[in-house]
Amino acid sequence: MENLNQNINEGSISSGDNVSFWIDSTDIIAFEKPTQDIKTEVLIIGGGIAGLTTAYKLLKAGKKVVLAEDGFIGSGETGRTTAHLTCALDDRYYYLQSTFGKENARLAAESHTAAIDEIEKIVTELNIDCDFERVNGYLFLHPNDKEKNLDKEFEATQNAGLETVLLNHTPSLAEAQGQRCLAFKNQAQFHVLHYLKALSKAVIDLGGTIYTEAHAGNIDDKGATVNGYNFSAQYIVVATNTPINDVLTMHTKQHAYRTYVIAGKIPKGSLPHALWWDTGDPESKWVAQPYHYVRLQNFDDEYELLIVGGEDHKTGQADEEGVSEFSRYELLEIWAKKYFPLLDEISYKWSGQVMEPFDSLGFLGRNPGDKNVFVITGDSGNGMTHATIGAMIITDMIQGVENKWQDLYSPSRITFKAMGDYLKEAGNMASQYLDWITASDLNNTADLEAGDGGILSVGLRKIAVYRDYDKTLHAFSAVCPHLGCVVQWNSDEKSFDCPCHGSRFSSDGTVINGPAESNLKDFKIK
Numbered sequence: 001m002e003n004l005n006q007n008i009n010e011g012s013i014s015s016g017d018n019v020s021f022w023i024d025s026t027d028i029i030a031f032e033k034p035t036q037d038i039k040t041e042v043l044i045i046g047g048g049i050a051g052l053t054t055a056y057k058l059l060k061a062g063k064k065v066v067l068a069e070d071g072f073i074g075s076g077e078t079g080r081t082t083a084h085l086t087c088a089l090d091d092r093y094y095y096l097q098s099t100f101g102k103e104n105a106r107l108a109a110e111s112h113t114a115a116i117d118e119i120e121k122i123v124t125e126l127n128i129d130c131d132f133e134r135v136n137g138y139l140f141l142h143p144n145d146k147e148k149n150l151d152k153e154f155e156a157t158q159n160a161g162l163e164t165v166l167l168n169h170t171p172s173l174a175e176a177q178g179q180r181c182l183a184f185k186n187q188a189q190f191h192v193l194h195y196l197k198a199l200s201k202a203v204i205d206l207g208g209t210i211y212t213e214a215h216a217g218n219i220d221d222k223g224a225t226v227n228g229y230n231f232s233a234q235y236i237v238v239a240t241n242t243p244i245n246d247v248l249t250m251h252t253k254q255h256a257y258r259t260y261v262i263a264g265k266i267p268k269g270s271l272p273h274a275l276w277w278d279t280g281d282p283e284s285k286w287v288a289q290p291y292h293y294v295r296l297q298n299f300d301d302e303y304e305l306l307i308v309g310g311e312d313h314k315t316g317q318a319d320e321e322g323v324s325e326f327s328r329y330e331l332l333e334i335w336a337k338k339y340f341p342l343l344d345e346i347s348y349k350w351s352g353q354v355m356e357p358f359d360s361l362g363f364l365g366r367n368p369g370d371k372n373v374f375v376i377t378g379d380s381g382n383g384m385t386h387a388t389i390g391a392m393i394i395t396d397m398i399q400g401v402e403n404k405w406q407d408l409y410s411p412s413r414i415t416f417k418a419m420g421d422y423l424k425e426a427g428n429m430a431s432q433y434l435d436w437i438t439a440s441d442l443n444n445t446a447d448l449e450a451g452d453g454g455i456l457s458v459g460l461r462k463i464a465v466y467r468d469y470d471k472t473l474h475a476f477s478a479v480c481p482h483l484g485c486v487v488q489w490n491s492d493e494k495s496f497d498c499p500c501h502g503s504r505f506s507s508d509g510t511v512i513n514g515p516a517e518s519n520l521k522d523f524k525i526k
Helices: 049-060 093-100 102-125 147-159 192-205 325-339 383-398 416-436
Strands: 038-045 065-068 133-140 164-167 181-189 209-211 216-220 223-226 229-241 254-267 274-278 293-298 303-314 346-357 363-366 373-377 452-458 461-467 473-477 488-490 495-497 504-506 511-513
Touching: 038 049, 038 223, 049 065, 049 192, 049 229, 049 373, 049 383, 065 229, 093 102, 093 147, 102 147, 102 181, 102 192, 102 383, 147 164, 147 181, 181 274, 181 293, 192 209, 216 229, 229 383, 254 325, 303 325, 303 346, 325 346, 363 383, 373 383, 452 488
Parallel strands: 038 065, 038 229, 065 209, 133 274, 229 373
Antiparallel strands: 133 181, 164 181, 216 223, 223 229, 254 303, 254 346, 274 293, 293 303, 363 373, 452 461, 461 473, 488 495, 495 504, 504 511
């Protein structure tokens, strides 16, 4: 394993311009690039928590494993999480109960609880120093939500077999001491990149192979092309947050959201370590009903970081609410200081990509229409546990072992009771193609400041343009190579984001988030 700190592509370190605390506090985790064709038993594409956990478990089961990561380990969405480990799902258990039935809601609770246990087990057996600790979690009402929904959720969590209790106040929350909450016992948190660093070493120690800066394309049931080399395998696991191995199937079942995070120092010991969430805004225009989420993280001898997330919107659609990406951080800070007034100066800010399944549960298992291709996607705001469940399910399936959760999370499932939300999200996606006939956000390239980008209309063409800090102008087709949607400029993360299916491209046109497999096409402009 190499730790590289210079002569590297910034876009490979993280999938955005802002750097998270996890990435900032961890040496870059890098391995060799591919230099030849490879034949293996299992090819895993993606070096986040999903891919590495799957690799580790399959190697322990005696399989031969090769893992290919497009950037560096954890440089995708795993490195941009807030690393909550919880069975308190961002879609309520009363919703799961009505959608999937009581028994399946119980299985969902059981599986996420087991995922936390699995992470703790791995931390213990590898003796990982990653600040893993068990904490309580507190779910309190958003101002627009109704008291009865907290009671409904308590009853549903009890039916699901979770260890929950209703409290008549929300611990450590200013401005809401009289606000009831639902307490989830025995949740957890950790430093995710310290965890991945140790997991990577364990994969190598067990005989696995990891390649970084290794871009996979042409993925099928025989393998993939990685940096131009042929990687063939009996089994292929696509663990890339969003699948890049099918054009349409999975992308009609889930939808990409941007979520925002701030982190600031507070005096050490001033708040107990815990997880907090509000229930989300039922009046939001977004189907996912964005919510706020909070935790603490060890920082140094004097301070801890208060990490606060929320203010989500559909990827590439920040302007739909008239709230810019930058303003989302300001709104987060206002909200955080209301409930946690100890928060002072903001030390970090970053955003991440969340894939929201139309029925709230992840897609973990065999890719529709394939026998030997597996996917882990649809994190739904619970990426750490969904990824770990996916690794557990797929490890069993590759070994020919029946897993009791595999039907619940099957990527081929059809959930008729969730069709209303499915149709709303599909309508939103279809409406984005109207960008072909709407005005662009630039009149000419002279409007561009250094470090800024935008979309320009040239005749019938849509052009993505970016002016470098040395004043050089870069231009590309603004048409997403996935399914032809027009990308939008993200001024916060300095990326071009597709509002249809969530593909993202760096300011130099390089693809950094699927489902698109290829870069934006270069365009010559005067």
